[in-house]
Amino acid sequence: MSAPLGGDRLSLDITAEDRAELEVTTAAATLALRGPTTAPATYDVRLSVAEHAILRWLPQPLISAAGSNLRQTCTVELDATARLVLREEQLLGRAGEEPGHLVSRILVRRAGRKLLDQHTAYGSPELGWDGPAVLNGNRAVGQLLLVGPGVNARPDPVLLREGSKDGCALLAPLAEGPALLATAVAPTSSVLRELLDEAHAHALGRQRGWSGA
Template structure:
């Protein structure tokens, strides 16, 4: 392992919280990057505004405590993406864990498309990630998350990640995944990842799924699209690498959006 020796200075890492707020008129009343989390308003390719998270420096390193808070106010539409993959790396103290908190709030009639690039867990990294989503009853969400176990040909770092989504104050989805050295045993066995080096989820929430649920279906051998108990759809996929994973999730998103587009008249009539 090539973790740098613990230096005498800055043993605790960076603390930073970036904040975004989007309003219905297309403005961004709050756009405040912090430390390694730089934010840019970028050209939107669809209705609403778009923000790109630009990695101003490598993060998260062991010991860092990073957070992004996003509020999409009633009636607003926001897409958030990132300029590059996030690479978790070991910090000065190889035993120090990094923490990354993502808090997303989507108001009535608002839409958030949260489409960051992959999280790559480099060898020796230790990251604890928590994503919390609070949706109003009429909010719409598209959320993608992808984790890659190590850079090319590399052993993975350690990740503990949890995605919790509430809609109208009630739990809609709660999923935790742990892998890498020190994670509870069996994570690479036949029940969990079985040697696959990329794993991801695509969550789409729209109240139209409550009245018109999708049918579960397989997307190849190692991915499926399923209706949740609430008005949402989840695609779960594992793949040998990040590219194949993205291909599966992109195809699923495209199919779901085609379906949504076909629903527009009925959907609009409900409003």
């Protein structure tokens, strides 16, 4: 969708009830654009997953176009036996343009305890977002989160495509698991999707009897 524009306020609430299995995606990429005001747009997603339910949140990428200003949040509430597959992808600028200003937060709680609270910020006026310690010139970034009973989160993180000039991904356990988080950076959206797919396959290769994917 060609939204949100500057000043827009969008929100989405999704609930998977007890023992339900739900997969949610979008028809096309979300395109954040410059609006009639310089005020930031907000896009708030709230996901709830009840006991023994499975939710797969797999939207198409969010594109931060030049001049846009977006604050995006994704808040997830999981019951103790709930299972989650969450994939989010951000593309910083369209072809040949600088990105807008994108601030994103993912907050996940499982059985009332905080599992993940991740903040990211890209584009002007943020400092150092494009430097070697953050994106190192890449323009696509994404996360893949797997949570639920049976997730085999061994203590050692795994770096995928180590030393590659074509992006990389880190798959690591979360302290309050059972959960695995993959974070990837890449030069293009297609390479980013490949990396997240690799991380997903690697994670599933470590599982026994986990049907959350």
